[in-house]
Amino acid sequence: MKKPIPVTVLTGYLGAGKTTLLNRILSDDHGKKYAVIVNEFGEIGIDSDLVVSSDDELFEMNNGCICCTVRGDLIQVLYKLLAKAQTFDAVIIETTGLAAPGPVIQTFLVDRYLQAHLKLDSIITLVDAVHIHQRLEDSREAVEQVAFADQLIINKVEHVEEKRLQGIETALRVLNPFARIYRTSRCQVTLDAVIGRGSFDLSRVENLSMMARAPAPEHVHDEHCGHGAHCGHGHKHVHDEHGAGGHDGHAHAHDEDSHIQAGGIRSVSLTTHKPLDLTRLEEWLGNLVTVLGADILRTKGIFYISGCERRYVFQSVHMLMEGDLQGSWSDGEARYSRYVLIGRTLDREALRAGFEACIHD
Template sequence: MRKPIPVTVLTGYLGAGKTTLLNRILSEDHGKKYAVIVNEFGEIGIDNDLVVSSDDELFEMNNGCICCTVRGDLIQVLYKLLDQAQTFDAVIIETTGLAAPGPVIQTFLVDLHLQAHLKLDSIITLVDAVHIHQRLGDSQEAVEQVAFADQLIINKIEHVEEKRLRGIETALRVLNPFARIYKTSRCQVQLDAVIGRGSFDLSRVEGLAMMAQAPAPEHVHDEHCRHGTHCDHDRDHGHVHGEHCGHGHEHTHAHDEDNHIQAGGISSVSLTTDKALDLTKLEEWLGNLVTVRGADILRSKGIFYVLGCGRRYVFQSVHMLMEGDLQGPWSEGEARYSRYVLIGRNLDREALRADFEACIHD
């Protein structure tokens, strides 16, 4: 049986560079066969010389790729692609710049036929370096696009100074601590570096592991910052404010009483401990949390050290859809830890920390 085809969801606010990246995929001689699904073919503006044939919805390109348009139901387009005799290296779906990618992601988590043939691989969000601070302040959709991402591409970096670029990266890491970040001009990123990464795959936990072990980024203040000195950081073992609390922010970010950065009402909470957890208590808590608060929790991802088990328990959720399982073993001599990152609205950090710590084995 053929392995499921990886699917990348590409999102980003209007003007971030999605069209530039999609044009590269459909025109460059990269040696891969991609199926690219867009909302309207006219938005891409592919040169007619690159089109081999079309049936009004499926446009075959001379580099072997296929460009598809969605004028109705995404699921119908995906079924049509799967009915084609040809195979693809990957499927790439571009969401509209004015929408959050959540509903597209959920499509692949609830349809059994799609699950059998397609595998959600990554959510890539393109970020406009020139306007991202403004967008985080005035667009809930832009905030959610950042929050859902496994990979962030900061584009148009040639138009901003290095100091401001560091502030952008820091602000994005506060909002989404586990996304891998790339910085590009005109979307010049190696396609095989961002497509087929498996960063949504539950069995791939390197990102969280690296995040738990990596040093915190430099504390940045620029001309928009309202604090002249370093902010206090909560460094207790049970909570880290998205790697830093209150740094690298612009005037568009809000702060609560503990100086925790938020954007568009969305914030991140990171819980960690090196003590062993009770698996029964952990699964009960995670299940109840997603069931009751799933509408407010956009994304969550965690690696957990459970008592008496030599393997990591890995968990993730998208709203009220969740999956968790025992994955690869802890390496011999490796320090064992648990880390759970939540991104959502109205997150009560202290209550989450208390519930998390209640799962620690007595």
């Protein structure tokens, strides 16, 4: 089977610069073949001279890329794109500037056919340096776009002084402490630097810089762990939306922002250097997703499991979560657990208490 094609979800509020970036992708001589899916082809203003041929919703560009429109179901467009039997270096999907990317992200995590052929690689959010502070105050959608991102591109920096840019980065970190941040003018970012990063991949979650239905959990015995099968769980499932750190060794919860809570969204970081009980941890994480998944936008975590030589790595998007054992702890490395949550109305103390209850006796 061919290696799954990486998919980048591109989002950002109206005027942030998505059109500029998409035009670059579809016209530059970058040597890559991208499939770009946009909400409405006419919105991005591609020069007709760049179009080699068109077939319904598929427009071939003279640099080898293909642009597709979405007038109906995204899944149907993706199926049609894959049926063309062409090889792409990546698929890039632009979401509307007035919506959060959550539903698009979940599409790739629940459809078996798409999972076999496509792999969610990254969520990139473009930010308008001139207007972002206002948008964070008056637009819930803009806040969620920032919260979902793995990478944030602050665009139009030439119009903003350095002090204000630093304030923008601080505000973005409040909402999303683990996204990588770039500064650009007219979206002049190297495409290879932001596309194909693998930042959504579970194996990359352990590199936190700061810090549909699916099958039931698989139980895999891990020879390095003292808990046998219990320490080798691999998860990837969706819960029905209607179903309902510290160096002293103690668990700590840090509200990443004590005064700014844009749109009611905040990030909370939980940390401990004590080993956790995996059974309790998985039960707690599962309960969080079931009960609070609608309000928890994204989470990422690395966990130090009692009796296990490997890190347990976890992430979730709303009701969907996945967790698995990744690389081993290095000899002499300080072991720790860190779990970062981004969501609405997060109860810091309740989260801290639940996290502490997972500490191994």
